[in-house]
Amino acid sequence: MSRKKILYVEDDNTLAFLTSDNLEQHYEVVHFANGNEAFEAFKKNAFDLCVLDIMLPGMDGFDLAAAIRELDVEIPIIFLSAKTLKEDRIKGLKLGADDYLVKPYSIEELILKIEVFLQRSQKHVAAKNSTHTIGAFVFDPENYALTKGKETIMLTERESALLKLFIEHKNTILKREVILKSLWGTDDYFMGRSMDVFISRLRKIFREDESIRIENIPRIGFKLVAPE
Template identity: 65%
Template sequence: MTKYKILYTEDDETLAFLTQDNLEQNNYEVTHCTNGEKALEVFSKEQFDICVFDIMMPKVDGFELATAIRKINTDIPIIFLSAKTLKEDRLKGLRLGADDYLVKPFSIEELLLKIEIFLKRTNKNKNSEKELFKVGTYCFDPKNYLLNNDTEKIILTQRESELLKYFLENKNIVLKREEILKSLWGDDDYFMGRSLDVFISRLRKILANENGISIENLHGIGFRFVAK
């Protein structure tokens, strides 16, 4: 069986040993680096399936590392592990393109679940590279985050694209907020919920002039993507 490859950064030797050991016991191949500079060097030479980064590291911190990684690869999942608990730090990580942010001390079971979710999502995207959707007058290419018609081309963010694709796969169905968040990003906490509202607001603006297309807000429940 092919092992998924994880690039893992952590400068705490004890935590790094325990985390790497648990990941390897769950059949992952782990490359561990103690600083962001080494991790970036390794990433540029090898292929990985997912990144798990500490933030507070010597030489190049996790935020700088993620920024550099995103310039090389826009799709690989990135999970931050950090003792930094401030809302601003978490939001900064997500804005830099991270897929999730776990606060130390974290449970290895939660980390394993996150990794499994993001790898499944990545594989699903790879298997649907040529999948296109019709959205009103638009053609939607989820692989390339692209909405285009005869007059304009709109580039969505990765998360906006994932959300629109999820809506289209479940159109005219009532979807609970927590169901959307857990299905797409593995978490339904406050910060993810606020981000979801932002993504939905932007999609509504983009599709505002499309006849028969709307995103209904069902108070206290969730949303319904209406496509007549």
């Protein structure tokens, strides 16, 4: 697995060396002592997290964080500063920083915070990437939404669960009892009739895309046929 890339901005050479040396055991660290240079690098490279001092030559840490937030509203930002005033901490957090550590800080605490924010960021990306493309449609199971172009069709929770199950088994036969037990916990007759209604509604929606169809496999189940 590739190492996470951290933008570290600190103009104190001794502190920068010690912090970089420790962080580089875990991450790829790109260090700058100047805020303007750091921002130029941010615009040209992909980083996973930013660690910023506040008192910097060129663009200070507050301005740097604001500029970074203009380009990326989600990247985690941690301030490291000798500024201990509550007003400075509040200003930093209002600018969109995720945390504010006061110098002197422990490397262990910094690494712990970095790990927390990297994991949170990864989960957020995973959630964002949880949509599924099926033909001309984009399916968002978390929000029960099926979008085609500018049109969004809202599904019921059960319809969304059914479509998600079909997509997970795309182009393979799903037995009726497997669908019923997965979604209803039972394969009795009345639940089967409800399932047929939901499948009919999905078929009606997918009529707009000839590359998608839900095939009935007699006495066995169904198959969602769609482009890979």
